[in-house]
Amino acid sequence: MGNAAETLSDRLDPDVTDPADLGEHLERHERLGRECAALPDARHGLERGTVVVDGDAVVRGYPSVPRALVLDPTVSEHFDAERVVVEEKLNGFNVRIVDLGDGQPLAFTRSGYLCPYTTDRARTLLELGEFFRDHPRAMVCAELIGPETPYTTHDYDGVDSHALRVFDVRDRATGEPLPIDRRRERCASYGLPQPRVFGAWGTESAPRHVRRVIEDLDEHGREGVVMKSPDATTALKYTTETHHHAELAYAAGTPFERGRDFLFSRVMREAFQAYEFDEDGDRLRERAHDLGESLLLPFVETIREVAADGGVGDEHVARGDPEHVGALLDHLRAFGVELEVIADETDGDDRVVRFRKVAESTRDRTRHYLSGGTYDE
């Protein structure tokens, strides 16, 4: 174990609290024979989802990325760097993959859960052995994308089932990122797939270039971009109209599950983007119509489904090793998610389960109102 001799204090910024000292704030779970203690919220300089594994190895959380509501002047205000590198932001599930020295990579979700299913996917989809032998302290930050994932459902051209894209490589214990040039080169040399890079521009001209990129991504129904300083320490995200509308439709399809903040924040993104992009009144009106359809049509469709005693909730697919697929479904159920299995099939060595995460609040509230319950303000 290449890093067995490290101590926690060697690996941490002295200004950052040692996560092992946050005992009472850590939430414990055991998976794959590992004892994990995860930090449920950011504190003391540590990111949400920071994990201490087996009481010793620190796996830092992935920092939250601030969002620009207008590109100009936010890009130049936000970055100290003179240039920003613009990469595609993919609509998937944020995963951190580390190897604690035994050649068996482990994958953690954003919240710090050591997920056996995602771990199995990471080991299957990525060739990580040589990479971790050469870079034992690395934390590979990747997005799990594609229609067949248990967490998200966005389609990507060329991804029939699911895939991982590495968008960051960090020091597992300090969280320090590799500069973008080195990360892209290193991932390429080990055959790790990455998101597209659109270019690098000075912060003054970036808004103009990013807007062109965003318009193109929008036409192709994709999520948006992440801008980063070349050293990858500072990041800023910005998303497309299509993505905002897809998010609103997602929220409106299970309206009583999503927070009200979810709805408001998406409308806000739209309004600021419309202010910056849509000088044209017709264009603005068209955006408004699309926004209204995104909000209302899925909501009405859900009410109709409930009225017809149909199922409501997001459909997902879990594909992989039968044991890990089973463990995933058990895990979701253990977290209180009611699952409705729609299909459970075998495809070669894979078990492929299509299931619905039942939107219980939406189903129950909607039934209540449809059967004559009043809304008391």
Added chain:
Amino acid sequence: MGNAAETLSDRLDPDVTDPADLGEHLERHERLGRECAALPDARHGLERGTVVVDGDAVVRGYPSVPRALVLDPTVSEHFDAERVVVEEKLNGFNVRIVDLGDGQPLAFTRSGYLCPYTTDRARTLLELGEFFRDHPRAMVCAELIGPETPYTTHDYDGVDSHALRVFDVRDRATGEPLPIDRRRERCASYGLPQPRVFGAWGTESAPRHVRRVIEDLDEHGREGVVMKSPDATTALKYTTETHHHAELAYAAGTPFERGRDFLFSRVMREAFQAYEFDEDGDRLRERAHDLGESLLLPFVETIREVAADGGVGDEHVARGDPEHVGALLDHLRAFGVELEVIADETDGDDRVVRFRKVAESTRDRTRHYLSGGTYDE
């Protein structure tokens, strides 16, 4: 003073706590030489806005009226009565007017504030002397409507400035309402103006009739209806699409002032109404487009105003006795509302002030984002 001999306990349902016993929960203010103690939230069987005046006279709050999200079956589920009386719900400001025995009516806002301005308006707009001499325990519940009010701005045909419409008469201390027939007759005989009544229908057929009424009100840009049991003890409200969109536009014009619940609850009303009314896909799509415009256009307009250093916030007019208009403006300022006076004129004996309630959060948040501030999720 006709009711001076009453004691608090005479006047209250024994199951209801004597408001004088809620000392620590009451908020005190003094206006027009009266000491008021108001209940800021519903508790112990007492409505929010219940007031004890001069330590003795109880003025009950106006109960919150539940809302139907679908008419069928909510009307028949909600009412024990066989019939419901359907009256127009006006878009204005809920006011309670009482006379504590000195022939000087006092007007309270929904929250229990003894409002000198509204009191002056009530004394000016309504002939209350004979009414209160004959019915000293009465509480006149009225809506202050019209374009020239300091609280709302909805236009009504035939109301150039402002007016009061009496929609309920209750016992001031017990809150017991007059049955609708007697209330309409009594108000008519004393010349007190009332909202329109559309009819009385059995609870089974009411949804069909109310839907027709709602469609007609919708075409005329009006708010909706209140259905009541004939004894006026049970009520249920239902509103028009036009009203929902107006509310969304209102919220979207000052998005950081209104709660996120405000936005969500209006979208919800729309979705359930669309489910019940809009079997036609084109009709549903048209509603969605209008909803989208209501949300997005005022929001973008507000961002543009802030970018141009213009004023944001609702415009209102206060018209009346110069002293009371001044007191109203002072009162609003004392409650932390930043006012921008747009015009301050004299019209006969009236002082007419047009002012903006500055939407400080919207202005400040919007400036922050426009100057490059990020949104951190």
